[in-house]
Amino acid sequence: MSRADLARQQAELLQALLSDGPAPSGFDTSRLRVEANVLRRKHGRVLAYQRPEVAEALGERFGPLFAEFTASRPKRDTERSGAYADAFVEWLIANGHLPKPKRGLRARLRRR
Template sequence: MTDPRTRLAAAQSTLLHALLANGPLPTGFNPTRLQAQSQALRAKRRRVTAALRPDLPERLGERFRELFDAYATTHPRREGVGARTDANTFADWLVTQGHLPKPRRRWWPRPRR
């Protein structure tokens, strides 16, 4: 028999994986409600990303939602990662996947001395 805390931690991990990364549904949960909660959490994360990086939905247009959802299901936010870092990581993912061009390096003139 395993420790109750270990069992609880494993059950919580399974639930989080199902909610945030389209993992298998844990036993004893209503699949319809779990799906609704998963969609709500993803929508909240999408709204926060759009607020922090308004350039992304502007540039992607109608594709923003679809691409964000694809990203979010394969890249659940990790503990300790802030929303701004998450939004920037999504932007980097868009570039590596070829959905956005690589940003050009900014050029600033050197101050004269």
């Protein structure tokens, strides 16, 4: 197998896991969905660790809102977790789930 073929297969697998893309040849679709859900929950835990103030402000709404966010905006394979956390915060603000931040937070979000 060439490097190009391997790279293509890896990209297809990442697409399936991160963006609900079609299962690559040789992979079981239902098992990939399970793994994709596990990966999303892991991203949620990492985000809650990185932005504890957001998780605290949302309380019980954190999990469902994060699931809603990831359904419309999956994490990209090249995206750092901090940038993804910032995108989630911006989505929460834009959709009225969190109040608009003070100027300092807005400036910090833009720097990332």
